[in-house]
Amino acid sequence: MADEPKVITKDSLWARLELAATVAELDEVRADALSIGHAEDGQLLTRVAERRATLEG
Amino acid sequence: MALNSSWSTTARNAAHASGLTPEYAGAKFRGYSGTRPSNADTALSGNTLLFEATCGTPAFGSPSAGLATANAITQDSSADATGTCTFVRVFKADGTTVLEDLEVGTTGCNVNLSSTSIVSGQPVSISSWSHTVPQSGT
Numbered sequence: 001m002a003d004e005p006k007v008i009t010k011d012s013l014w015a016r017l018e019l020a021a022t023v024a025e026l027d028e029v030r031a032d033a034l035s036i037g038h039a040e041d042g043q044l045l046t047r048v049a050e051r052r053a054t055l056e057g
Numbered sequence: 058m059a060l061n062s063s064w065s066t067t068a069r070n071a072a073h074a075s076g077l078t079p080e081y082a083g084a085k086f087r088g089y090s091g092t093r094p095s096n097a098d099t100a101l102s103g104n105t106l107l108f109e110a111t112c113g114t115p116a117f118g119s120p121s122a123g124l125a126t127a128n129a130i131t132q133d134s135s136a137d138a139t140g141t142c143t144f145v146r147v148f149k150a151d152g153t154t155v156l157e158d159l160e161v162g163t164t165g166c167n168v169n170l171s172s173t174s175i176v177s178g179q180p181v182s183i184s185s186w187s188h189t190v191p192q193s194g195t
Binding site: 005009036038039042043044 | 101135
């Protein structure tokens with residue numbers, strides 16, 4: 001069975017970010033965000049970094 | 058010998074209604090800073106995403122004389138980054154398939170913004186956008 005087409009939108013990235021329970025999931029969100037041009041210091045990736053720091057304790 | 062075709066209004070309107078409008082349903086309208094790629098098939102390179110607005114479904118109203126006007130575009134309530142918007146790249150609703158690139162300015166461009174200076178956290182709205190299938194081609 002073919003894979004579902006990947007969807008990368010602002011809403012989907014924010015949803016995945018808030019639901020991420022592992023660093024690996026956050027890293028996937030980060031990679032997808034960078035692929036569409038999100039800035040390292042933009043709102044989304046700043047939030048990813050915050051969540052990553054929380055998960056890493 | 059030359060390539061010189063001319064489309065009828067009927068064909069131009071049909072191209073919009075049957076070809077383009079379905080492709081643009083829920084399309085993502087992304088504003089970027091940096092140098093615009095040479096064409097829409099060229100990957101982004103060093104461009105920063107500033108905002109993302111969303112086209113309606115359907116994206117356009119009924120075409121007339123080859124021109125279709127976009128239905129309401131949902132604004133980005135909070136721009137992701139600060140920068141000068143130099144072009145818009147339109148993606149299908151999946152956010153990954155490129156449809157076209159558009160020139161951005163404050164007047165006389167494909168996309169006219171009140172200001173091309175985008176500020177992180179501020180809303181960005183597209184008040185109107187129209188799309189034309191040209192009469193002449195090759």
